[in-house]
Amino acid sequence: FPKQTFSLxxxxxxxxxxxxxxxxxxxxxxxxxxxQEVQLNETLxxxxxxxxxxxxxxxxxxxxxxDVELHQVAEKVDGLGQFVMKTRxxxxxxxxxxxxxxWCKDKRRIVSSSQDGKVIVWDAFTTNKEHAVTMPCTWxxxxxxxxxxxxxxxGGLDNKCSVYPLSLDKNENLAAKKKSVAMHTxxxxxxxxxxxxxxxxxxxxxxxxxLWDVESGQLLQSFHGHAADVLCLDLAPSExxxxxxxxxxxxKANVWDMRSGQCIQSFETHESDINSVRYYPSGDAFASxxxxxxxxxxxxxxxxxxxxxxxxxxxxxxxSVDFSLSGRLLFGGYNDYTINVWDVLKGTRxxxxxxxxxxxxxxxxxxxxxxxxxxxxxxxxRTWA
Amino acid sequence: xxxxxxxxxxxxxxxxxxxQLRIEASMERIKVSKASSDLMRYCGEHAKxxxxxxxxxxxxxxxxxxxxxxxx
Numbered sequence: 001f002p003k004q005t006f007s008l009x010x011x012x013x014x015x016x017x018x019x020x021x022x023x024x025x026x027x028x029x030x031x032x033x034x035x036q037e038v039q040l041n042e043t044l045x046x047x048x049x050x051x052x053x054x055x056x057x058x059x060x061x062x063x064x065x066x067d068v069e070l071h072q073v074a075e076k077v078d079g080l081g082q083f084v085m086k087t088r089x090x091x092x093x094x095x096x097x098x099x100x101x102x103w104c105k106d107k108r109r110i111v112s113s114s115q116d117g118k119v120i121v122w123d124a125f126t127t128n129k130e131h132a133v134t135m136p137c138t139w140x141x142x143x144x145x146x147x148x149x150x151x152x153x154x155g156g157l158d159n160k161c162s163v164y165p166l167s168l169d170k171n172e173n174l175a176a177k178k179k180s181v182a183m184h185t186x187x188x189x190x191x192x193x194x195x196x197x198x199x200x201x202x203x204x205x206x207x208x209x210x211l212w213d214v215e216s217g218q219l220l221q222s223f224h225g226h227a228a229d230v231l232c233l234d235l236a237p238s239e240x241x242x243x244x245x246x247x248x249x250x251x252k253a254n255v256w257d258m259r260s261g262q263c264i265q266s267f268e269t270h271e272s273d274i275n276s277v278r279y280y281p282s283g284d285a286f287a288s289x290x291x292x293x294x295x296x297x298x299x300x301x302x303x304x305x306x307x308x309x310x311x312x313x314x315x316x317x318x319x320s321v322d323f324s325l326s327g328r329l330l331f332g333g334y335n336d337y338t339i340n341v342w343d344v345l346k347g348t349r350x351x352x353x354x355x356x357x358x359x360x361x362x363x364x365x366x367x368x369x370x371x372x373x374x375x376x377x378x379x380x381x382r383t384w385a
Numbered sequence: 386x387x388x389x390x391x392x393x394x395x396x397x398x399x400x401x402x403x404x405q406l407r408i409e410a411s412m413e414r415i416k417v418s419k420a421s422s423d424l425m426r427y428c429g430e431h432a433k434x435x436x437x438x439x440x441x442x443x444x445x446x447x448x449x450x451x452x453x454x455x456x457x
Contacts, residue, residue: 040392047399054406065416073421077429085437088448108447125447128414168410225405262404280428284420302420303412326431327424328438345425370436385437385448 030038062304070297074345080328083341086131088371091122091381093129094303099156100190101258102364104145107368111152113140119154121166124366124373133148133164133174142190144199153181153200153214153375155188165215182212189231194258195238200256203230209246211258215237223256237283245286247274253298265285267298269305276320280344281327287344289318295332298342309342311349320362327367333360333374339384355382 034236088097096116096372103110109130113119117138121131133359137158144153145164155161161182164174182188188204193200194211199220203209209223209230228249236243242258253274256264272291279286285299285306293314296321309330323330330342337359358377365372432438435447 037392040396041395042398044392045404047396051399051403052404054403054410058406058410061410061414065414067416068418068421070417070424072422073418074425077425080438084440262408265409266405280424281425281431282424284427285424299417299420299424301412301415301423302417304417306417306421306424324435324437326428326435326438328428328432328435345428365437368436369434369442370446372437383448385446 015192015237020274021343023205024051026119037240054116055274060301063305065302066304068224070345074347077345079346080343080350085341085351087355087382087385088385089124089127089383091124091127091383092379093120093122094118094381096380097358097377098361098379098381099139099141099242099380100151100154101364101373102143102145103364103366103373104149105147105367106149107366107370109145109149109382110373111143111154112147112375113143113156113360115139116381119143119152120382121152122381124210130150131166131174133160133178138222142188142202144191144193144200146193147195148197151197155182155191155192155202157187157205159187159206160189161188161212162195166337179214180339181208181214181217183217184208186229189229190233192233192235192244194306201233201235201244203233203246207248208237209233209256221258223254223261223263225266225346226250226252226253234277234279234286236279237281239283241283245277245279247277247288247290249273251290253277253286255286255300265300265303267305269296270294272317275318278321281323281325287321287323289321289332291317292333293317295321295330295342297330307344307347309340309347309349313342315364316359319360320364320374322363322365322372324347324372326366329366331363333363333376337376337378339363339374353384356380 009354094114096114101112103151106126110122110124117135119133140156151165153163163179165177182202184206188245190203198214207226211221225250230246230248233246245255248254251270253267254263270290274288274290276289289295294310299306318332320333330344332340339353343350356376362375371383373383375381
């Protein structure tokens, strides 16, 4: 299959948010205007020189500290044995591609969303469906469970993120209590509640991320800096403070300060769209998965990429990544229908899991680390342990 | 007029980029050797409580049970 077809299916509205170059009539009838024009161009070239100098300085600073590779330091660590991980439950019920899923803090409930507009809440132990909502749009690309377990958020091609309180009454129509929280100017790619049910962080095809107050729907902070669609985000573990990381079609992973809206670190080593980002459990690093068929680990304090997880035989993109509880294992869901399990420290693959019959689109480890769940374009979700 | 506005917005964008780069350049960094040993230490400290890493007995993992267990 040509890669282009897959890309178009997966990211319907890839917009370049850089302004188009337009030719204006250049006839300064007034000499003043000509001088101002020249001044602006000089300023522009000064700034370009300064920005090039700073970029070189950044590279030099980062290179100075690159004294060793992670896998070299990890040689003294014991290797991992054989892993036997199997599908323990298969959740069937979606009528089309599963695009996203999230765990509830109770470690047994799961919310998932699909291309057909359905959002389903499951009990992962029993595989029973507890709630189902039909969204007014197709391609619900993002869904998230509220920390309290009392609500779910979702959105996609409707450009919004909506919150649905979960009712104990199975017969109640959830759609009636729906609350529209976020409004973007392009598709919603990811959403996550912060530490409480009160705030939601979103990322969008419009190139921005945003923090919203759930109750009022008010925009609290917006995050500008990506040059194309933002595809994923992850909040830092609460102990490490108010930051989050986002990844986009501009091949960049940006770390943001949630209070100021400032981008504090930026990493550009991937060769294609970054589909998934996930913090290492300590909060000192994060992993990313990309259409370039690699996963990478970036250390925030060393301010650089410290590991690449790839093999020549792996040529399909990574849609989604997550760490095991200790951070030793990295699970990656791939577009070739497999899940690869990596030794984070040594950089080697420890296991490859088969089972899905189409690309794996989403993958999350459960809150207590006893299992992980994957969702796929084959319409199912699987829990593995 | 229009070409001036066009240049002005490019200048504003370039200023933002320079400002961003200044912030990033002023960051305090540590050596990869130190960062790596910290990551290893974290893994080591938490390895025992990582069920997917250690593998826990089927009787203790609710997902490995065929019958769902009820915790009273």
